[in-house]
Amino acid sequence: MGMMKTMKRRLMSAAVAVIFLFALTGCLYPDEQRQAHVRPSQEYITLVQIAVNQFQEKSGVLPIKNSTMETPIYEKYVIDFKKLMERNLLNEPPPNAFESGGNDYYVLVHVEEEPTVKLMDIAAMQSVIDIQRAVDSYRSEHGGRIPAAEALTPGWYSIDYDLLKMKPLQIPSPYSVQSLSLMVNEATGDVMIDYSSEMMKLIQQQGKVSFPEGEDLRELLVQSSPYIPVRSYPYDWNGERPVPALENQY
Template identity: 45%
Template sequence: MIADLRWSRRWRQPLTGLMLILTVMLLSGCMYSGEVKKRNAPASGEFIVIVQNAVDQYKERTGVLPIKNKESDTPIYEKYFIDFNKLTQSNLLSMVPTNSFENGGTAIYVLVDVETEPKVKLMDLPLYQQMVDIQREVFAYRDKQGKLPKGEKVAEGVYLLDFEQLRMKKPVIQSPNSGQTLPVLVEDTGDVYIDYALDIMKVMEKKGSETIGPDTDLREILVAESLFVPAWSLPYKWIDGMPKLVNSFGQS
């Protein structure tokens, strides 16, 4: 479905095979969309504790993490997928979590902070698939029109995505953490992103900004307070009491 996309950067390519498998599962009825997600959501925290324990034991035994290989330039929050085969074959996990993609669910289990203290988090696949579809439409529009469907500028080289120009019904991009509807952005490169500023602001209002350094990527704080990682995201910095986007070239 997405193998023919002409990505402007290579870092989305490692998930192509994953999304093709996801599409087959959706079409074959192995995944029941919102029903599966709703059924498993309350247990996500419990599953994370169980998988975290297995990951910790695996690393203690082997000295390495039970992860699947990815390209070095894969986005940080989409880079370290947990390999459940390694955990089950090592008898550290009796079964794959029922909310996981591998077991017909809608979550991919990933690791963050792998160099310091690896932590288990989730990536929401329905959200990811929505963005794959939007990215395809943006590239097709650019190729046909010779321009990008830019709306209001929100940062240097980053704009709200104008769905009217795409002649596409504006999708509901719902945060798996807060339930808020999040905007979609397009960069001058043509790459699309989710704007997590609303989620970050909600967390910052709770935690306060007194200890936040000027170079802190606010996504780290969001991840620390959340079950889900911010897929399809750009970095944020705390500037003038607000989370400000930093584009892929390091400019805010």
């Protein structure tokens, strides 16, 4: 409880500073920032976090859109800005939000313990969906075989784009300046982004050499960045490096 109160005090202090700053500019979201690819601002995330906290305190529920049991855990709880605006907790969605023409969905993680606002890169998600369609089509025409190139880890392969008659695709990483590649699951045909290199950098920075059995290493990315690892499987530690699980357990 003490930690929650401390976090709320910090959020409130940050919000006061943000509101004061925007008051000086004359509007909540300046016109020059109303564009489709506005980069995320921590001030926007802080304002949405405060609005979410207030909504939950007043209603006892979270301001989220409906999802299904099959929706991946980090993509499951998309914030419904209409609910926040109906209660006058926000005037409008942030400029980088999809609802404002931006390139990010605002989502919640850790909803059972401490609902926390994060971002989901829509462009990255759509790129994976496009490749998934191509892989599904290839599998249906080739007896369930995947367009596999090289084996990455047990059950996972890089994609042979020549077989798909497509150009190789690299996803800009939300965690660094590098690009991320896609991989395909041999059993299910699922196409996912490979985040192992980003996880390994964090592990090396933190000097960790072991992790509890069953710990999902994607949390390293969630804790270190505003962005969730969109289109990803859980990752385990194999004693040397992060490896994607054979099945999406979450």
